[in-house]
Every structure is written in C-alpha cells, then in structure tokens.
Amino acid sequence: MGIFDNELKILRERILKLGCMVENAIRDSVKALVERDSELAKEVIKRDHLVNALDVGIDEECVRLIALRQPMARDLRLITTAMKITTDLERMGDLAVNIAERAIELNDEPQLKPFVNIPKMAEITQTMVRDALDSFVTGCSRLPYEVIKRDDEVDDLTVRNFEELLSFMIRDPKIIPLAVKRTYIAKYLERIADHATNIAEMIIYMCKGKMIRHTEISEET
Amino acid sequence: MVKAPIKAESKNLDFYYGNLQALKNVSLQIQERKITALIGPSGCGKTTYLRCFNRMHDLYPHNKYHGEIILYPDQINIISPGVDPIEIRMRISMVFQKPNPFPKSIFENVAYGLRVRGISNRSILSEKVEKSLRSAALWDEIKDRLHLPAFDLSGGQQQRLCIARALATDPEILLFDEPTSALDPIATGKIEELIMGLQEHVTILIVTHNMQQAARISAFTAFMYLGELVEFGDTDSLFVNPQNKLTEEYITGRFG
Numbered sequence: 001m002g003i004f005d006n007e008l009k010i011l012r013e014r015i016l017k018l019g020c021m022v023e024n025a026i027r028d029s030v031k032a033l034v035e036r037d038s039e040l041a042k043e044v045i046k047r048d049h050l051v052n053a054l055d056v057g058i059d060e061e062c063v064r065l066i067a068l069r070q071p072m073a074r075d076l077r078l079i080t081t082a083m084k085i086t087t088d089l090e091r092m093g094d095l096a097v098n099i100a101e102r103a104i105e106l107n108d109e110p111q112l113k114p115f116v117n118i119p120k121m122a123e124i125t126q127t128m129v130r131d132a133l134d135s136f137v138t139g140c141s142r143l144p145y146e147v148i149k150r151d152d153e154v155d156d157l158t159v160r161n162f163e164e165l166l167s168f169m170i171r172d173p174k175i176i177p178l179a180v181k182r183t184y185i186a187k188y189l190e191r192i193a194d195h196a197t198n199i200a201e202m203i204i205y206m207c208k209g210k211m212i213r214h215t216e217i218s219e220e221t
Numbered sequence: 222m223v224k225a226p227i228k229a230e231s232k233n234l235d236f237y238y239g240n241l242q243a244l245k246n247v248s249l250q251i252q253e254r255k256i257t258a259l260i261g262p263s264g265c266g267k268t269t270y271l272r273c274f275n276r277m278h279d280l281y282p283h284n285k286y287h288g289e290i291i292l293y294p295d296q297i298n299i300i301s302p303g304v305d306p307i308e309i310r311m312r313i314s315m316v317f318q319k320p321n322p323f324p325k326s327i328f329e330n331v332a333y334g335l336r337v338r339g340i341s342n343r344s345i346l347s348e349k350v351e352k353s354l355r356s357a358a359l360w361d362e363i364k365d366r367l368h369l370p371a372f373d374l375s376g377g378q379q380q381r382l383c384i385a386r387a388l389a390t391d392p393e394i395l396l397f398d399e400p401t402s403a404l405d406p407i408a409t410g411k412i413e414e415l416i417m418g419l420q421e422h423v424t425i426l427i428v429t430h431n432m433q434q435a436a437r438i439s440a441f442t443a444f445m446y447l448g449e450l451v452e453f454g455d456t457d458s459l460f461v462n463p464q465n466k467l468t469e470e471y472i473t474g475r476f477g
Contacts, residue, residue, distance in 0.1 A: 004474070070433060072472040073463050209462025 004069050008078060011061060012137070015082055018054045019133040022089045025051065025096035026129065026192060030122040033103035033185065034115050041100035041107070051093035058086045081206040085136070088195040092129065095188045102181045112178045117161035121189045124154050128196035135200065140207035144200035154193040161186040227293055228253035228424040229274070229394060234288035236269055236278070243269045245448040246288075251394070256416065256425040258439035258456065260432060262476060266448040267428045271396050274299060274426065275313040276306035311338065314387035315396040319403045320379030322371035327363055330371045330382055334390040349389055357385035358415050377408025384415065395419065397427040401434065413438050432472055436460050444468045
C-alpha cells in the first residue's frame with residue numbers, strides 16, 4: 001500500500017472512531033434520560049472534549065493532506081467529505097451533551113409521564129447515524145438514500161411529541177417547565193437526525209461526485 | 222460544459238511512425254479561444270497528437286496520417302498532402318519544451334516568421350515585434366536591448382521570446398508542448414498567466430505532464446493512454462469526478 005493510501009486509510013479509521021464516540025454519546029444521553037441515570041449523563045458531558053479534540057485533529061489532517069498530497073478525483077472527494085462530516089459529527093456530540101444536561105435537570109424532578117415518543121425517535125435517529133457511518137465504510141450502496149428517507153419519520157415524531165405535550169401543558173400549566181424540556185430533547189434528536197442526513201448526502205457526493213443537498217431526491221440513479 | 226465554437230477537430234485520427242501506430246482513432250473537438258490540455262503518461266501519444274496540428278511529422282519520412290484534422294471556419298484538412306505545411310505553421314504556431322531561440326538578435330527572432338512571409342518593411346516589422354513582445358509580457362524587460370543576442374536572456378525570458386515569436390504571425394492556434402517543464406516555479410507562474418491571457422485572442426492546445434498545471438489553466442482536458450483518447454471533458458469535472466476508471470487511476474497517482 002502506498003504512503004498516501006495508508007494515510008487515507010488512517011483518516012477513514014479516525015472518522016469511524018469519531019462516529020463511534022458520537023453514537024455512544026447519543027445512546028448514553030437517551031439512556032440517562034429514560035432510566036433517570038444522572039451519573040451516566042454527567043459521563044456524557046465529561047467525554048465531549050474527546051469528540052472535539054478528534055474533530056480538530058481530523059480537520060488538521062485533511063488540510064495537511066490537501067496541501068501535501070494534492071488529492072484529485074475520489075481522493076479529493078473523500079477528504080472534502082471527511083471535513084464536512086466531522087463537523088456534523090461534532091455537532092451531534094454537542095446535541096448529545098444538551099440531551100444529557102436536560103436529563104440531569106429532569107431527573108431531579110418527578111417523572112411527568114413515561115417516555116413514548118422520545119425513545120422511538122432516539123431509536124430511529126441512532127439507526128440513521130449508524131447507517132450513515134456504515135455507508136461511509138461500504139461506499140456506494142442504497143444505505144445513504146435510506147438514511148435520508150428516514151429523516152421524515154423523525155420530523156413527524158417531533159411534531160407529534162410537541163402536540164401531545166402542548167395538550168398536557170394546556171390542561172395543566174404547572175407542568176410547563178418540565179414539558180418544555182421534553183420538547184427541547186425531541187428537537188435535539190430531530191437535529192441529530194438532520195446531521196445524519198447531511199452525512200448521508202455527503203457520502204452520496206463522495207461516491208458519485210454529485211451534490212444532492214437542497215434538491216429533491218426520490219430514487220437512486 | 223460551456224460550448225464555444227469549434228476551432229479545430231480531429232476525426233478518427235490515426236498516426237504511424239513507420240509500422241508503429243502512435244495514435245488510434247482520436248476524435249476530439251478543440252473549442253475556440255479556450256485552453257485545452259492534453260495529459261497522459263509518457264508515450265501515450267499526446268505530443269504526437271499535438272505535432273499533427275502543425276505538420277511537424279512531415280519532417281521525417283515513413284510517418285503516416287489517416288483521418289482528418291479540420292481547421293475552422295474554412296474547413297481545410299490540416300493533414301491533407303495538398304495543404305502547404307508552411308502556411309499551416311503560420312496559422313498554427315508551436316512553443317516547445319525547452320526555449321529554442323534562433324542564434325539571432327531578440328528582434329530578429331520575433332521578426333523571423335514575418336520575414337519568411339516576405340515582409341521586409343522596417344516599420345511594419347518593428348510594430349509587429351513590439352506588439353508580439355508586449356503580448357508575451359516581455360517588452361518592458363527587454364525593450365532597450367532588442368539587438369542583443371536572444372541567448373543573453375534568462376530561461377523564462379527565452380521561453381516568453383519563443384511565445385512572442387509564435388505570436389508574431391497572428392496564429393489562430395498556439396500549440397504548447399510542456400512549455401514550463403524546464404522552468405522554475407516563478408517563471409512557470411509567469412508563463413501560465415501569459416497563456417491564460419492569450420486565450421482571449423487565440424485557441425490554445427497544451428501538452429503537460431503537470432496535472433496541477435492542466436487543472437490551473439485549462440478549460441478542457443483530454444486524457445490519453447496508449448495512443449487512444451480515454452476521456453475528454455471540462456477540466457472541473459475531469460479532476461473532481463472523472464467518469465473513466467483509467468483516468469481516475471492516472472490523476473490520483475495510482476497508475477500501473
């Protein structure tokens with residue numbers, strides 16, 4: 001394997017490592033919320049600096065590769081994709097921290113009602129993140145298109161969650177502080193799903209050289 | 222791809238050095254007043270292709286052409302035996318890899334093509350020489366020493382002198398065969414800027430081993446391999462998203 005190929009392999013591995021750390025952060029933040037485990041939530045917050053450091057490290061490596069290796073074609077698309085998706089992953093990590101922060105606040109209060117929509121949203125969102133990262137490894141497949149399609153389900157659940165909580169709040173204004181925090185959490189998950197969608201779109205660019213962001217995609221062509 | 226009018230076009234061009242076939246069925250359209258770059262590994266036929274355009278191959282026996290190279294708008298076939306190579310070389314000039322000024326003064330180097338054309342009027346020659354040297358971004362540096370030998374100039378200046386010499390006959394197409402491979406990065410930068418400026422007036426076809434150079438200056442790029450045209454497209458797409466696997470391997474440095 002050539003030096004440059006090896007550098008690209010290491011770059012891919014670092015992105016997957018970052019992806020793995022972010023997946024864990026999302027999973028643990030939701031777990032901390034549903035199982036009312038504030039220690040786990042604090043753990044998520046504490047670990048975020050590792051995500052940030054790796055994000056910066058990957059960006060620096062990409063700039064170095066552009067400067068020294070002058071990548072072309074699929075190498076260039078891999079490196080530009082890497083730079084963009086690490087930004088998305090880092091933002092997902094921040095959103096997991098936000099979920100953890102709200103979890104700590106909610107865990108100090110009595111349970112409003114059992115969580116129904118949020119675990120469902122979390123499950124879909126986590127699958128989206130995992131599939132987006134898998135497609136980064138496997139390359140061209142239907143997987144990134146599936147990820148993009150599933151974003152609608154998360155959006156629908158966000159709306160449904162808000163409407164349910166709104167009716168609770170209207171009936172009992174005392175619960176507004178707690179209910180608002182729950183709507184925040186749904187919004188964070190919805191944003192995570194959006195970032196997973198961005199990643200999937202960039203993977204399609206990496207594979208096909210075609211930017212599909214801000215366009216209607218219906219079928220793989 | 223932004224379409225300009227076609228200035229020249231090879232149609233099913235084959236070329237043979239004796240029994241060796243160096244070009245195989247190359248069909249390519251050269252757009253007017255744009256820069257088209259030819260890239261490919263050594264021996265792929267890119268220089269052979271370039272040289273067909275001003276009949277350089279006629280200088281050696283046993284060389285054979287098949288097919289056509291049509292020059293527009295008059296639609297003459299450049300490689301037809303009935304077409305005068307001297308006339309073609311006035312209309313399609315060439316600049317080579319290494320600067321090759323004649324052992325004459327700076328002035329006479331640029332005036333040479335005009336004298337071959339029979340122009341001897343001193344004021345016409347002076348005017349043309351100045352205009353060509355200005356176009357080649359050399360005038361300001363040498364205007365006070367036009368009668369010194371061309372070999373007194375630096376390598377980069379000599380190459381610009383050769384470009385001025387090529388421009389003096391008001392060619393329609395300029396052919397460049399790796400014009401910066403013997404120059405340092407500063408002189409290379411000057412020549413590249415010069416070439417980019419020239420495309421306002423003249424169609425340019427350039428062979429380069431330096432892919433970054435093709436990416437920097439050309440609007441269109443053709444990738445050749447083993448005498449065949451593998452891929453042709455606008456430079457942006459070819460370097461970001463080539464359609465052919467061979468092109469991809471070549472430009473990412475994973476060839477062979």
